[in-house]
Amino acid sequence: MVLCIAEGAKAMVPQKRPRLGSKSGAALVPDEGLSDAERMILEAIRSKENMGIWTFDLKKLTNLPRGVFDKALRLLQQKGLIKCVVSIHNKSRKMYVAREFEPAKEISGGTWYSQGSLNQEFISDVRSKCLAQVTRLRIATIEDVWKGIQMSRDSKADFTLQQIKEIVQAMVLDKELEEVKSTGDGDFSAVPAGRPCYRRFERRAPIAGALSAIPCGVCPRISECTPDGVISPNTCIYFTKWLELDF
Amino acid sequence: MVGQNGLKLAVHLITAHLGDLVAKVCSCLLHRGALSLQEVVRFTKLSISQAKNCLLVLIQHNCVQAFSVLLPGSTTKTMTQYIALFDNILHRMRFPKFLMVVKYDLGHEGEVLLEGLLQNGRLTFDQLVERTLSKTTEASASIREEMRANFNNLVHSHYVERCPKPEPFVGPDSEDQSTFARKRRAKTVPILSLEQQVMVAATLSNGERFSEISNGGKMTVDTVVADHHVATFSGEKRKFEALEMDQELQSAITENEVLWRANYEKFIQCLKKKACVLNVRSRLGLDASTILEAMIETIDQENVENKNTVFASMGSIIERVREKPGGISMTLEHVRTILVDQLLCHSSTEDTNTWYTIDLNDIIENSQNEEVETFIRARYGLEAYRIFRLLIKCGHPVETEQIVEITFIEKKNAQEILYKLWKDEYLEMEKVVMHGSGQTQLFLWKLNKRVLREHIIDDMYHASLNLSQKISQIAQQQREVSPHGDKKYQRVKYILQSSLYKLDDALMLFQFL
Ligand code: SF4
Numbered sequence: 001m002v003l004c005i006a007e008g009a010k011a012m013v014p015q016k017r018p019r020l021g022s023k024s025g026a027a028l029v030p031d032e033g034l035s036d037a038e039r040m041i042l043e044a045i046r047s048k049e050n051m052g053i054w055t056f057d058l059k060k061l062t063n064l065p066r067g068v069f070d071k072a073l074r075l076l077q078q079k080g081l082i083k084c085v086v087s088i089h090n091k092s093r094k095m096y097v098a099r100e101f102e103p104a105k106e107i108s109g110g111t112w113y114s115q116g117s118l119n120q121e122f123i124s125d126v127r128s129k130c131l132a133q134v135t136r137l138r139i140a141t142i143e144d145v146w147k148g149i150q151m152s153r154d155s156k157a158d159f160t161l162q163q164i165k166e167i168v169q170a171m172v173l174d175k176e177l178e179e180v181k182s183t184g185d186g187d188f189s190a191v192p193a194g195r196p197c198y199r200r201f202e203r204r205a206p207i208a209g210a211l212s213a214i215p216c217g218v219c220p221r222i223s224e225c226t227p228d229g230v231i232s233p234n235t236c237i238y239f240t241k242w243l244e245l246d247f
Numbered sequence: 248m249v250g251q252n253g254l255k256l257a258v259h260l261i262t263a264h265l266g267d268l269v270a271k272v273c274s275c276l277l278h279r280g281a282l283s284l285q286e287v288v289r290f291t292k293l294s295i296s297q298a299k300n301c302l303l304v305l306i307q308h309n310c311v312q313a314f315s316v317l318l319p320g321s322t323t324k325t326m327t328q329y330i331a332l333f334d335n336i337l338h339r340m341r342f343p344k345f346l347m348v349v350k351y352d353l354g355h356e357g358e359v360l361l362e363g364l365l366q367n368g369r370l371t372f373d374q375l376v377e378r379t380l381s382k383t384t385e386a387s388a389s390i391r392e393e394m395r396a397n398f399n400n401l402v403h404s405h406y407v408e409r410c411p412k413p414e415p416f417v418g419p420d421s422e423d424q425s426t427f428a429r430k431r432r433a434k435t436v437p438i439l440s441l442e443q444q445v446m447v448a449a450t451l452s453n454g455e456r457f458s459e460i461s462n463g464g465k466m467t468v469d470t471v472v473a474d475h476h477v478a479t480f481s482g483e484k485r486k487f488e489a490l491e492m493d494q495e496l497q498s499a500i501t502e503n504e505v506l507w508r509a510n511y512e513k514f515i516q517c518l519k520k521k522a523c524v525l526n527v528r529s530r531l532g533l534d535a536s537t538i539l540e541a542m543i544e545t546i547d548q549e550n551v552e553n554k555n556t557v558f559a560s561m562g563s564i565i566e567r568v569r570e571k572p573g574g575i576s577m578t579l580e581h582v583r584t585i586l587v588d589q590l591l592c593h594s595s596t597e598d599t600n601t602w603y604t605i606d607l608n609d610i611i612e613n614s615q616n617e618e619v620e621t622f623i624r625a626r627y628g629l630e631a632y633r634i635f636r637l638l639i640k641c642g643h644p645v646e647t648e649q650i651v652e653i654t655f656i657e658k659k660n661a662q663e664i665l666y667k668l669w670k671d672e673y674l675e676m677e678k679v680v681m682h683g684s685g686q687t688q689l690f691l692w693k694l695n696k697r698v699l700r701e702h703i704i705d706d707m708y709h710a711s712l713n714l715s716q717k718i719s720q721i722a723q724q725q726r727e728v729s730p731h732g733d734k735k736y737q738r739v740k741y742i743l744q745s746s747l748y749k750l751d752d753a754l755m756l757f758q759f760l
Contacts, residue, residue: 089656110423150528159581170655173636185594186587205529210619210753211703214746216710225713227255234714243739 037064037072045082045096050104052085052095086116111163126159126167127176134177134198139187141197142168168198175201215242249333250705253279256712257336263719265304268293272301273310276331281314281441283328292327302329306413308368309508313414314445327414334758338511340711340751346516348521349406356397356406361406361509369410369506372398372460399459408456408510417441439621448654449623456510522756523610527619531589537574539583542605543569555607560600611756618753619703623673624683630656631664635673637696644677644691665692700757707754714747 023195034042044061045053053061059069073096076082080099088109089127097103112123130165134140140148146164171177178201184193191197211217215238216225225231233239249257251682254277260269275290276282284292288298293318305311312332315325338345342365350358363375370378375398401407439447439695450456520543528536542569545559561583568574568582586592616639624632638645648666651658668674675698677691718740725736 111614112655118655123655166653169653170633173633173640173654174635180591183587183591183593186584188588203530204532207529207617207621208749209625210746211616211618211707211710212621212625214710214714214750215707216713217622222706222709225709227259227712227716233716236713236717239717243742245739 035072035075037062037068040064040077041069041072042076042081042098045076046098046101048097050097050101050107052097052101052103053108054087055096058096088113088116091116112166123167126164127171128166130164130171131176132198134200139180139182139191139197139199141195142190145198172198172201176199202244215239248701249753250701250708252705252708252712253333253337256715257331257333259712259715260336261305261310263715265308268297269301269304272298273305273331273336276305276329277333277336281330281445284328289327295349298454300401301511305329305331305693308339309410309511310339312411312445312449314417314448315414316417316421325416330442332442332446335511337758338514338748340715341514341518341755343749344518344751345509345511347516349401352404353397353400353406354392357401357406360394360398360401364407364507364509369508371506375507397486402457402459402507405457405510405513407507409451409458409515410506410508411446411451415445415448417444417448448603458757515755517757518752519611520607522614522752523607525591526610526614530613531585533573534577534581535585535589537571537577538564538568538582539590539605541571541574543607555611556604557607558602558604560602562600564603614753614756618756620698622703622706623668627664627667630654630660634661634664635668638692638694639696642694642696644675647690647692650692665690671703673699697744704754704757707750707757711747711750711754714743714750718743718747 013092019177026162040062041058041064041205044058055073058073059066062069064072070181071190075080082096083098083103085095085108087095087107089107095103095107097107109118112118114122129149129152130145133152136148137144142165143161145168146159146161149164150158168177172179177198179196179198182191182193182195182197184191188197188201189232210216215236216222216233219225221231225233225236227233239245254274256269257277258274261273265273271291271293272287272542275287279286279290283297284295284302287302288295289295293301302311302313304315306329310332311329311530313327313329315327317323318326345365345435346358346361349361358496360375361381364370367378372395375393379390379394398407422692506644524536524540524543527539541564542557542559545563548559561579563577564586567581568577586603587594590603590605594607595602595604618634620632623635631655634650637650637654645653647658647662650656650665654661656664665674665676669676669692673694675693675695677693679689679691681687682690720741721736721743725740730737
């Protein structure tokens with residue numbers, strides 16, 4: 001069985017920071033007792049550092065017979081010297097990275113990805129943490145949210161300010177939070193005037209979009225619909241359904 | 248530039264209100280731009296008298312404006328041309344809203360007078376009086392007095408204005424100006440379309456437009472003198488006949504008596520402000536909207552036209568708030584908190600009084616964004632909505648990878664959404680080829696607000712046209728099947744009508760920011 005990183009519980013915890021180009025790390029890995037084929041493959045994988053290498057390219061590079069190659073690759077994994085990463089660009093592609101390197105964001109997708117896909121469960125967990133902080137503080141700067149999460153007891157994970165910023169900005173896009181500039185007054189008195197801060201996005205009534213409330217606003221055929229055409233309001237089935245026209 | 252759907256909607260409205268023949272002439276002007284009477288005759292294949300009558304009806308209803316221009320190659324001789332006023336045509340579907348505005352502000356008496364003007368397009372005060380007298384048995388003298396007072400209220404509040412000049416002269420783009428001067432002017436003054444130039448030339452000064460009627464039905468200023476150059480006749484018979492025909496038409500439209508009409512501009516301003524209050528109510532609640540309404544009323548008192556920045560003192564806001572339902576219970580602190588924390592007003596202190604400023608354009612822009620976003624969400628889904636909001640916020644081109652990263656959307660989905668939005672012309676795309684170790688192609692996506700606005704407006708015109716067409720079809724079916732009214736038809740008509748009204752509310756916010 002191929003062992004992939006970021007599986008199971010591991011996926012819930014932010015990954016280690018990549019040790020970019022840490023050649024010295026490579027020396028720490030004991031690779032005595034490896035066959036020539038294993039050593040050749042390991043060297044090829046190590047040379048790609050945190051970017052990893054695709055099985056196909058690896059095979060081409062080492063030019064080993066198929067049976068030897070497959071066996072050596074399997075053994076390297078079993079010994080824990082290399083790990084398999086699912087690429088976010090192509091989930092069917094197996095990429096290999098040497099144990100001492102943290103896969104690059106370009107390959108694994110970074111903190112928010114697991115097995116080549118967005119880790120929705122993890123993301124929504126961090127989102128609720130951010131929302132809880134903003135709710136508690138009413139008005140909060142990004143630093144307030146970050147510090148609040150880091151200090152909260154239930155938070156086992158160690159987030160960077162940048163990671164929290166990414167989540168908060170996505171929440172602003174979804175209108176869960178609202179970004180406002182502090183006026184320095186009233187509710188904002190704790191934040192210097194002009195500084196951007198966040199509060200819960202609240203709306204008393206749902207947005208009633210006039211265009212989206214009628215069939216034509218969401219109609220996929222609108223560009224073909226004309227007053228006397230084959231598709232026209234006079235014969236439109238979407239209108240018939242909407243208006244419950246049974247006469 | 249008005250899109251095809253806008254033009255179709257305008258023609259549909261004219262057909263429904265003024266008949267097929269008038270609509271034919273109107274459509275001709277809308278599609279071809281300004282034309283002379285002869286050209287209208289040639290393009291519509293109507294007889295001269297038919298074309299002339301249609302133009303008169305359109306002028307009477309403020310849908311067409313006549314103007315004179317120099318004959319090609321001449322420096323003194325002029326000819327008359329006619330231009331369709333697109334916005335005014337569309338305002339016809341807003342008449343019930345205009346009536347509501349006046350009813351709310353000046354009561355039933357004001358509403359009745361305005362109704363007369365909206366139904367007839369242009370009337371003299373005498374004609375308005377006659378119209379009312381024909382419907383009542385009361386003594387005419389007392390009614391006339393009462394009507395004059397009510398009418399003056401309408402004029403004073405700028406709901407009614409004197410009609411513009413019947414045939415202003417629109418000169419060619421001043422050739423005497425040097426290129427340099429023209430370039431300089433172009434930088435500071437926006438270039439006006441011909442329709443706008445004609446409107447500007449026809450508009451009376453504010454003093455004239457809103458001068459009330461003094462006792463005895465006489466105006467406080469002289470009657471309108473048309474600012475147009477009378478053509479000098481010479482030469483060929485054909486030209487002579489053409490000019491004579493125009494003069495005849497012109498004498499019919501240039502009334503000696505002062506004609507009045509509804510001032511659409513004022514109504515649009517009122518409806519825009521009302522829309523801001525409604526938006527704030529649905530977003531921030533009743534108290535915030537009451538306070539905003541009070542702020543707006545403080546500037547309305549001064550009859551400031553087209554003012555989108557509201558600047559009011561705490562004293563005047565409180566005074567107005569207290570007059571409103573529920574306002575009496577609001578404390579000074581509560582009002583202040585809402586002004587600062589919710590309405591995000593800027594405050595400044597002057598002579599012990601605190602002043603608050605709010606820009607209505609911000610609220611309108613917010614309403615516009617909400618309308619577009621809900622539309623995108625309903626039509627393309629939640630992830631498209633997120634991408635869309637990102638691009639609105641950024642205002643500059645963003646690369647696919649970056650979009651994927653910021654929006655937390657799987658790359659494949661993001662690519663599909665972006666492609667769909669681009670194909671439907673809601674986004675702009677730019678391909679960039681990067682030459683590094685290999686060749687990489689990058690896709691940059693951008694939201695062009697102007698293009699998007701025009702696109703959404705055209706979608707709204709199309710949807711309004713469809714709703715109007717369906718209303719006409721249902722009305723027709725009702726006449727055929729159940730002439731005495733049937734609840735089923737009433738229900739359907741109500742749904743369609745109210746959807747059309749709401750859609751038009753949104754449309755106005757896009758059209759007249
Ligand atoms: S009338 Fe029907 S077919 Fe035409 S745009 Fe509307 S919903 Fe679509």
